[in-house]
Amino acid sequence: MATLFQGLxxxxxxxxxxxKRSLLSSRRSLSERKAGIFVVRSDARANQTGARKHDLLIxxxxxxxxxxxxASTSKPGHELLLFEALRExxxxxxxxxxxxxxxxxxxxxxxxSYKVTKDLANKFGDLRVxxxxxxxxxxxxxxxxxxxxGLRPVIEGMNMGFLLLAFNQISNNCGMLHYTSGGQFKIPVxxxxxxxxxxxxxxxxxxxxxxxxxxIPGIQMVACSTPNNAKGxxxxxxxxxxxxxxxxxxxxxxxxxxxxxEEYVLSLEEAEMVRPGEHVTILTYSRMRYHVMQxxxxxxxxxxxxxxxxxRSLKPFDxxxxxxxxxxxxxxxxxxxCMRTGGIGTSLTAAISENFNDYLDAPIVCLSxxxxxxxxxxxxxxxTVVQPAQIVTAVE
Amino acid sequence: MALSRLASSSSSSSSTVGSKFLKPLTAAFSLRRxxxxxxxxxxxxxxxxxxxxxxxxxxxxxxxxxxELHSFFRQMATMRRMEIAADSLYKAKLxxxxxxxxxxxxxxxxxxxxxxxxxxxxxxxYRDHCxxxxxxGTLLEIFSELMGRVDGxxxxxxxxxxxxxxxxxxxxxxxxxxxxxxxxxxxxFAQKYSKDEAVTxxxxxxxxxxxxxxxxxxxxxxxxxxxxxxxxxxxHYGMGTAEWRAAKSPAYxxxxxxxxxxxxxGMDVLAVKQACKFAKEHALKNGPIILEMDTxxxxxxxxxxxxxxxxxxxxISGVRQERDPLERVRKLLVSHEVATEKELKDMEKEVRKxxxxxxxxxxxxxxxxxSDLYKNIYVKGYGVEAFGVDRKEVRVTLP
Numbered sequence: 165m166a167t168l169f170q171g172l173x174x175x176x177x178x179x180x181x182x183x184k185r186s187l188l189s190s191r192r193s194l195s196e197r198k199a200g201i202f203v204v205r206s207d208a209r210a211n212q213t214g215a216r217k218h219d220l221l222i223x224x225x226x227x228x229x230x231x232x233x234x235a236s237t238s239k240p241g242h243e244l245l246l247f248e249a250l251r252e253x254x255x256x257x258x259x260x261x262x263x264x265x266x267x268x269x270x271x272x273x274x275x276x277s278y279k280v281t282k283d284l285a286n287k288f289g290d291l292r293v294x295x296x297x298x299x300x301x302x303x304x305x306x307x308x309x310x311x312x313x314g315l316r317p318v319i320e321g322m323n324m325g326f327l328l329l330a331f332n333q334i335s336n337n338c339g340m341l342h343y344t345s346g347g348q349f350k351i352p353v354x355x356x357x358x359x360x361x362x363x364x365x366x367x368x369x370x371x372x373x374x375x376x377x378x379x380i381p382g383i384q385m386v387a388c389s390t391p392n393n394a395k396g397x398x399x400x401x402x403x404x405x406x407x408x409x410x411x412x413x414x415x416x417x418x419x420x421x422x423x424x425x426e427e428y429v430l431s432l433e434e435a436e437m438v439r440p441g442e443h444v445t446i447l448t449y450s451r452m453r454y455h456v457m458q459x460x461x462x463x464x465x466x467x468x469x470x471x472x473x474x475x476r477s478l479k480p481f482d483x484x485x486x487x488x489x490x491x492x493x494x495x496x497x498x499x500x501x502c503m504r505t506g507g508i509g510t511s512l513t514a515a516i517s518e519n520f521n522d523y524l525d526a527p528i529v530c531l532s533x534x535x536x537x538x539x540x541x542x543x544x545x546x547x548t549v550v551q552p553a554q555i556v557t558a559v560e
Numbered sequence: 561m562a563l564s565r566l567a568s569s570s571s572s573s574s575s576t577v578g579s580k581f582l583k584p585l586t587a588a589f590s591l592r593r594x595x596x597x598x599x600x601x602x603x604x605x606x607x608x609x610x611x612x613x614x615x616x617x618x619x620x621x622x623x624x625x626x627x628e629l630h631s632f633f634r635q636m637a638t639m640r641r642m643e644i645a646a647d648s649l650y651k652a653k654l655x656x657x658x659x660x661x662x663x664x665x666x667x668x669x670x671x672x673x674x675x676x677x678x679x680x681x682x683x684x685x686y687r688d689h690c691x692x693x694x695x696x697g698t699l700l701e702i703f704s705e706l707m708g709r710v711d712g713x714x715x716x717x718x719x720x721x722x723x724x725x726x727x728x729x730x731x732x733x734x735x736x737x738x739x740x741x742x743x744x745x746x747x748x749f750a751q752k753y754s755k756d757e758a759v760t761x762x763x764x765x766x767x768x769x770x771x772x773x774x775x776x777x778x779x780x781x782x783x784x785x786x787x788x789x790x791x792x793x794x795x796h797y798g799m800g801t802a803e804w805r806a807a808k809s810p811a812y813x814x815x816x817x818x819x820x821x822x823x824x825x826g827m828d829v830l831a832v833k834q835a836c837k838f839a840k841e842h843a844l845k846n847g848p849i850i851l852e853m854d855t856x857x858x859x860x861x862x863x864x865x866x867x868x869x870x871x872x873x874x875x876i877s878g879v880r881q882e883r884d885p886l887e888r889v890r891k892l893l894v895s896h897e898v899a900t901e902k903e904l905k906d907m908e909k910e911v912r913k914x915x916x917x918x919x920x921x922x923x924x925x926x927x928x929x930x931s932d933l934y935k936n937i938y939v940k941g942y943g944v945e946a947f948g949v950d951r952k953e954v955r956v957t958l959p
Binding site for chain 1: 773
């Protein structure tokens with residue numbers, strides 16, 4: 165428990181100096197620390213999940229806090245881009261565990277289409293960083309088969325949309341084998357790749373697969389949004405014994421942030437408090453977080469105080485953090501990039517209204533992308549996705 | 561009893577489909593007696609030569625022993641009896657859903673086991689009851705799982721199509737046609753990664769042979785030199801569609817193109833054993849190989865298929881009379897004077913009793929507890945809530 169106080173001390177010492185800094189710097193890491201403490205200290209919980217969840221979250225929260233408290237006192241951390249953060253996480257895990265291998269198209273000699281696996285083939289060899297032919301169904305299946313024996317493959321879809329070809333493998337084999345074998349086999353795969361709407365990439369390369377995968381029982385889904393959480397989530401996903409789908413976003417790969425030098429692993433089921441506030445809870449994930457933060461600036465100027473939470477864990481939802489926020493603000497706005505029909509937002513709306521209906525003062529508003537294939541033309545593409553101005557209007 | 565040997569080629573020159581099955585049968589065995597003593601090695605020639613594609617076929621002389629032949633007979637009788645019992649249980653509505661029976665194809669499962677070790681992995685599709693038994697499963701586990709009881713191999717949560725046995729490297733048990741082949745290649749990859757010196761047999765049917773993911777996986781396996789052996793259990797019908805109506809080229813062993821293939825008489829347990837041994841050696845050195853087992857199933861595709869709308873009863877009974885794998889072994893045992901007819905009949909009666917006892921015991925086994933619904937969804941669950949039917953009741957914490 166000493167670390168708790170140490171972390172608290174670090175937090176209080178930093179908070180006055182970091183009031184309205186730039187969004188991409190320490191505020192995020194600060195809020196992450198706070199999220200860690202937040203979870204550990206609170207006792208009142210909307211869902212009585214008992215000691216088990218406490219234990220798991222406490223361990224992870226302590227890990228985060230230890231890392232961050234040391235970071236604040238000794239080393240300043242190092243700056244890097246999101247794809248480099250992913251690569252660092254992957255590299256560290258590959259060094260730590262010889263069973264981790266990567267398979268995907270052009271991940272080896274080419275270095276990865278988004279450079280996430282650059283130079284890993286040179287370091288670890290062809291057997292651990294495997295260039296596959298263009299056969300998503302087959303190599304996803306092979307990754308799952310290898311995982312059944314105990315290997316921990318990281319399967320990369322060059323674009324998340326291509327993984328639709330492997331849907332059968334992901335749904336039936338990846339998600340369900342642990343259950344249908346009565347617990348005999350576990351599938352510790354990580355399926356990752358960039359998704360989301362990019363810059364005029366066209367309809368087929370701008371898909372948001374989280375809405376299709378969310379009903380599959382047995383898998384966990386997380387979405388990263390900053391270099392900090394990208395590295396932490398990558399490591400957590402690899403260490404997890406469950407199949408995890410890690411959603412990255414095409415446009416976020418070049419984000420720069422300072423991350424701690426020492427090793428840290430984030431919890432796969434935790435949400436991140438980006439900006440605490442009092443008036444309204446805005447729930448978001450991945451790229452929409454930045455649109456929300458932009459809108460938040462406008463909102464603050466207009467006198468509102470939004471609380472912004474990056475939900476990070478898309479399956480299961482971190483109803484604990486979200487619930488506490490709802491109890492505080494009584495108003496919820498969900499901003500997501502999925503389509504209106506059947507997206508993460510609709511599931512989240514349902515989950516919140518069922519669990520926290522008594523705490524809501526107003527109906528939940530959900531802003532999602534339009535139910536259209538993403539057009540190529542720039543202005544049209546902008547119209548399909550939620551923009552900051554719309555967020556501001558919705559809050560008002 | 562010397563019988564004339566008729567060399568027959570595997571490609572049929574006759575016009576009707578039905579006679580294709582009887583042709584290989586008319587060849588017979590030639591016996592070579594070795595010096596007799598107690599648990600004897602015997603060398604027997606397979607009835608049909610192997611047909612090879614891009615490789616040299618193995619020899620037709622198979623080394624076996626009297627003890628092995630005995631065990632073949634016993635195991636096949638058990639499998640046969642088990643499948644027939646499963647048939648009655650299904651009709652008695654104790655087994656529900658889908659039930660795909662393997663009788664007629666026993667030689668493939670048993671011959672394969674005889675040619676490999678338990679370190680090698682086997683993965684197959686949904687016709688997996690006998691393969692599971694061959695991998696060390698018990699009759700109790702099988703019947704319990706079929707009836708959805710908690711003593712089943714997958715604790716009642718898998719069913720007929722989802723038998724798994726991790727200790728002996730049996731990877732299932734898969735419902736979606738063809739999906740198990742990439743999984744099998746993945747297991748082979750893991751074996752190569754961990755330098756296990758073991759191989760993986762990925763079984764699929766003639767219907768699944770037309771799946772794209774099979775060729776994708778084969779390409780990757782050949783590219784990376786994986787110790788994967790793809791075995792096509794060609795029972796000539798993909799559910800209700802005959803192979804010549806589904807495949808432009810029904811020579812499944814040749815479909816690998818650059819990957820060598822071998823066509824084997826799947827009703828001859830010794831031929832299967834020889835082929836699997838050969839394939840294992842080949843795969844460990846040279847990468848993937850395709851085996852096509854020419855076999856036949858007596859039942860329909862599953863219990864809801866009578867099996868007679870797309871083939872004639874004469875064809876089925878013809879194969880049963882002339883190519884039945886169990887009868888072959890019986891004839892071998894009798895003709896080599898290893899066992900008498902009466903001894904074999906007694907063995908069959910014993911087997912029948914074992915199966916009946918297993919069924920009785922399985923019937924006593926309990927249904928899974930309601931809390932089992934939420935177990936094993938995640939490894940080390942972390943307290944997520946799972947909702948009941950209307951999302952308001954039955955809020956359970958996932959264990």
